[in-house]
Amino acid sequence: MLQTIVHCGQRAATVLERWLLPLALLALRLYLAQVFIASGLTKLADWDTTVLLFSEEYHVPLLPPALAALLGTAGELLLPPLLLLGLCGRFAALGLTVLNLMAVISYWHGLDARALEFHLVWGLMLALLLAAGPGRLALDPLVKRRFG
Numbered sequence: 001m002l003q004t005i006v007h008c009g010q011r012a013a014t015v016l017e018r019w020l021l022p023l024a025l026l027a028l029r030l031y032l033a034q035v036f037i038a039s040g041l042t043k044l045a046d047w048d049t050t051v052l053l054f055s056e057e058y059h060v061p062l063l064p065p066a067l068a069a070l071l072g073t074a075g076e077l078l079l080p081p082l083l084l085l086g087l088c089g090r091f092a093a094l095g096l097t098v099l100n101l102m103a104v105i106s107y108w109h110g111l112d113a114r115a116l117e118f119h120l121v122w123g124l125m126l127a128l129l130l131a132a133g134p135g136r137l138a139l140d141p142l143v144k145r146r147f148g
Contacts, residue, residue, distance in 0.1 A: 025135030028125050029089070033080035035122065036096055040076030043069070058106040068106075075099045083129070086138020093129040100126065 043050040051069050054060065060068035075095055083092035104111065104119050111119070134140050 022135040033084040043073040086134030089134030
């Protein structure tokens with residue numbers, strides 16, 4: 001009886017890992033890509049204001065404001081498609097983690113509790129993608145199989 005219960009539990013865990021985990025990782029990638037692309041498009045829509053914000057409001061360490069604005073916006077627009085496709089998925093997740101951390105570090109004084117919570121949730125989602133990879137429903141496994 002106990003062996004049957006254990007066996008059923010193991011089968012259920014296998015099914016969940018095989019089907020639910022890839023779908024959950026895909027959902028994370030879709031959500032995070034949308035969040036970061038929207039932020040990048042907002043910055044791009046009014047570049048003068050973006051540079052002004054990086055000059056006056058955000059305090060990115062070690063970088064001139066215009067360069068920080070350019071790199072941040074480029075990262076928000078270039079890394080999410082990679083994450084979405086699951087192509088170099090861990091690299092994209094790492095880059096977006098750096099962007100997320102820099103947003104909190106450079107504007108910690110202007111973030112309310114709710115905004116800080118969003119950044120924390122995004123950071124946890126990105127940490128999961130860093131640890132697990134983009135999953136089976138991504139291009140990384142196909143590229144790995146094709147090119148070894």
